[in-house]
Amino acid sequence: MNAIDELTESFSRLPGIGKKSAGRLVNFILKADTSYVKKFALQLNTLQEKIKPCSVCGTWTEDDPCPICTDTMRDRSIICVVEQPQDVSTIESSHEFNGLFHVLGGVIAPLEGIGPDQLNIKQLIKRITEEKVSEVIIATNPTVEGDTTALYLQRMIAAVSDIKVTRLASGLPVGGDLEYADKLTLARSFRGRTEV
Amino acid sequence: MNAIDELTESFSRLPGIGKKSAGRLVNFILKADTSYVKKFALQLNTLQEKIKPCSVCGTWTEDDPCPICTDTMRDRSIICVVEQPQDVSTIESSHEFNGLFHVLGGVIAPLEGIGPDQLNIKQLIKRITEEKVSEVIIATNPTVEGDTTALYLQRMIAAVSDIKVTRLASGLPVGGDLEYADKLTLARSFRGRTEV
Numbered sequence: 001m002n003a004i005d006e007l008t009e010s011f012s013r014l015p016g017i018g019k020k021s022a023g024r025l026v027n028f029i030l031k032a033d034t035s036y037v038k039k040f041a042l043q044l045n046t047l048q049e050k051i052k053p054c055s056v057c058g059t060w061t062e063d064d065p066c067p068i069c070t071d072t073m074r075d076r077s078i079i080c081v082v083e084q085p086q087d088v089s090t091i092e093s094s095h096e097f098n099g100l101f102h103v104l105g106g107v108i109a110p111l112e113g114i115g116p117d118q119l120n121i122k123q124l125i126k127r128i129t130e131e132k133v134s135e136v137i138i139a140t141n142p143t144v145e146g147d148t149t150a151l152y153l154q155r156m157i158a159a160v161s162d163i164k165v166t167r168l169a170s171g172l173p174v175g176g177d178l179e180y181a182d183k184l185t186l187a188r189s190f191r192g193r194t195e196v
Numbered sequence: 197m198n199a200i201d202e203l204t205e206s207f208s209r210l211p212g213i214g215k216k217s218a219g220r221l222v223n224f225i226l227k228a229d230t231s232y233v234k235k236f237a238l239q240l241n242t243l244q245e246k247i248k249p250c251s252v253c254g255t256w257t258e259d260d261p262c263p264i265c266t267d268t269m270r271d272r273s274i275i276c277v278v279e280q281p282q283d284v285s286t287i288e289s290s291h292e293f294n295g296l297f298h299v300l301g302g303v304i305a306p307l308e309g310i311g312p313d314q315l316n317i318k319q320l321i322k323r324i325t326e327e328k329v330s331e332v333i334i335a336t337n338p339t340v341e342g343d344t345t346a347l348y349l350q351r352m353i354a355a356v357s358d359i360k361v362t363r364l365a366s367g368l369p370v371g372g373d374l375e376y377a378d379k380l381t382l383a384r385s386f387r388g389r390t391e392v
Contacts, residue, residue: 002258003239003246010236015224016217026243027282028211030256034244040206043199045237047222048230050199060226062198086223 004030056127058103058120059088068092068101075099077134081124081153083107083141091139099137102127107145108152116152124153128161135164142170142188200226252323254299254316255284264288264297271295273330277320277349279303279337287335295333298323303341304348312348320349324357331360338366338384 001009004026011022029037053059054066061067068074068088078099082088088101104119127133138153140146154165171189172181181189197205200222207218225233249255250262257263264270264284274295278284284297300315324332334349336342350361367385368377377385 003243004256007236007239007243010232010239013232014221016220021212023282023285024212025210027280029240029243030247030281036206036209037240037244040203041237041241043203043206044225044233044240047199047203047225048233051226060200084223085226086219089219 053085053103057088057101058085058105058123059101060085077132078137079124079127079133079135080137080139082139083146083149087139097137099135104140104149107140107143107149109145116156119149121153121156125156125160128157128163133161133163135166138165138167142168249281249299253284253297254281254301254319255297256281273328274333275320275323275329275331276333276335278335279342279345283335293333295331300336300345303336303339303345305341312352315345317349317352321352321356324353324359329357329359331362333362333364335364338364 007029008019008022008026011017011025012019014022017025050062051060052064054061054064054069056065056069059066059068063070075098078097079102080091080097080099081102081104082091083104083106085103088103091097091101102120102124104121104124106114106119108114108116108119124136128136136153136157138150140149150167157163157165169192170185171192172178172185178186203225204215204218204222207213207221208215210218213221246258247256248260250257250260250265252261252265255262255264259266271294274293275298276287276293276295277298277300278287279300279302281299284299287293287297298316298320300317300320302310302315304310304312304315320332323329332349332353334346336345346363353359353361365388366381367388368374368381374382
């Protein structure tokens, strides 16, 4: 196996990249600007050393605690609970939320052997009881597992505190078309209808 | 810009990978096995040093001349001319050809400012006149530029030698459907029809 085959093999282990695309990427790298390739390799080599989960909220960060947890301009009384670290950047890019985050690291999925103990839930309960939190927004995905996890969290929080627990609205996506909405989404948009 | 954004930026410079996919790949790298990521970074870092164009045929190789050019079991009287180094591995994987290769490094494309002088043509003529070559198979792509280049090469070769110059057959792909064939391909498959 030569250097081309080895790099092709590494590229094809990335999600969504097959053997053919990997070959194309290696050909691109062969002809690419050397300074770009060197920088790319260095970034790849040091990423895992530089980036760690924030000890407070669990999102990926270079500094611990992360810039969001240490930002004094943010509303520290609202915590938005998400499944994955990347969900934090998705919500941040919407500029719709100015509170703090908490990353679970997954959802309750018994079939995959993931129970509440594998998730970052204890730390969330600790934050709720020790800090002045007035609302928890549960922003797990609107899937069976996400909904189950939301329900579980709501009960856990209710057992230790009487703060407001909310869930992101689920319904028709903006710009979508009734015709293409699936039954479940449509049903949920009826149940969650709001007054005009 | 933190380490995540920097690596996302580098990933998104790869062909066919947008900003969102790049973000997904970085998240995969963050959670991936460290030994894999380290190996990947090393392979990326050393690829361009290890792999060079073969001084005889122009394909990517670790050893110069490449294993194909030095293989004494191959038919050294036939040279297959291709556009890009990756075409060599595509043809090799078909196990249909046992001769030598010659990589042009592109095709004649006046609109992009690529004329015959930018291509590896002189070296091809040198090989034809100095070595015992009996046939040149032109395997440039069946595009306007590929066909133009094939015609140009055929004339250049005819000027210095009377060896056989052939072109890969063009027509309906195996497993294809007449209904979906474009007009040009269909026209070419009529002109190139063979007796049953």
